[in-house]
Amino acid sequence: xxxxxxxxxxxxxxxxxxxxxxxxxxxxxxxxxxxxxxxxxxxxxxxxxxxxxxxxxxxxxxxxxxxxxxxxxxxxxxxxxxxxxxxxxxxxxxxxxxxxxxxxxxxxxxxxxxxxxxxxxxxxxxxxxxxxxxxxxxxxxxxxxxxxxxxxxxxxxxxxxxxxxxxxxxxxxxxxxxxxxxxxxxxxxxxxxxxxxxxxxxxxxxxxxxxxxxxxxxxxxxxxxxxxxxx
DNA sequence: GCGACAG
DNA sequence: ATCTTGTCGC
Numbered sequence: 001x002x003x004x005x006x007x008x009x010x011x012x013x014x015x016x017x018x019x020x021x022x023x024x025x026x027x028x029x030x031x032x033x034x035x036x037x038x039x040x041x042x043x044x045x046x047x048x049x050x051x052x053x054x055x056x057x058x059x060x061x062x063x064x065x066x067x068x069x070x071x072x073x074x075x076x077x078x079x080x081x082x083x084x085x086x087x088x089x090x091x092x093x094x095x096x097x098x099x100x101x102x103x104x105x106x107x108x109x110x111x112x113x114x115x116x117x118x119x120x121x122x123x124x125x126x127x128x129x130x131x132x133x134x135x136x137x138x139x140x141x142x143x144x145x146x147x148x149x150x151x152x153x154x155x156x157x158x159x160x161x162x163x164x165x166x167x168x169x170x171x172x173x174x175x176x177x178x179x180x181x182x183x184x185x186x187x188x189x190x191x192x193x194x195x196x197x198x199x200x201x202x203x204x205x206x207x208x209x210x211x212x213x214x215x216x217x218x219x220x221x222x223x224x225x226x227x228x229x230x231x
Numbered sequence: 232g233c234g235a236c237a238g
Numbered sequence: 239a240t241c242t243t244g245t246c247g248c
Contacts, residue, residue: 145235
């Protein structure tokens with residue numbers, strides 16, 4: 001798939017924040033997505049190895065709404081940027097871009113294991129990546145970076161607004177009754193309601209979307225070495 | 232100065 | 239994220 005990196009990653013944390021402020025206005029958060037026209041969804045995840053200083057990114061493509069794996073790609077790259085809350089994309093995007101470029105399936109949407117615009121400068125990894133590709137991106141994180149919210153109802157599908165500095169930047173969604181909720185936010189080229197519906201459609205059985213689960217296990221396999229089973 | 236802080 | 243055994247709970 002086509003990926004257009006808009007800049008390099010050899011920046012200081014200070015420069016990275018300035019770049020986020022410059023790029024954030026380009027995010028489109030009002031584009032509806034018709035689930036009926038979606039054929040393939042991709043999940044992206046990164047596994048890091050401090051010992052070797054390497055990052056292993058994987059992209060797993062699932063058919064929709066069946067959610068069966070149809071393609072898997074992996075890419076390794078050195079970790080040149082430290083983990084700094086709010087600057088995660090500068091650390092993980094290099095390997096993610098490498099893996100995405102090898103994807104051949106015509107993906108209709110990408111779900112990232114990170115935040116979208118639910119970010120201090122409205123440019124979490126899902127949004128940042130969304131500016132590099134032409135397809136819609138969604139952020140589905142396991143924990144909160146910014147924003148206040150009320151605990152959503154205990155039943156599956158229950159959700160509440162994630163509000164930061166007076167703005168609704170995402171939704172706290174209960175994908176399964178009884179489990180802790182996930183934090184869904186717009187990546188790029190999609191609206192919040194569509195993003196939430198997509199995440200729920202991809203998580204019919206577990207807390208995390210099938211896309212995230214498959215990408216996560218594939219990334220761990222790649223890091224451990226036994227990444228023999230990739231289509 | 233103190234607390235918070237995606238992965 | 240990663241380091242790690244057993245263990246509490248549905």
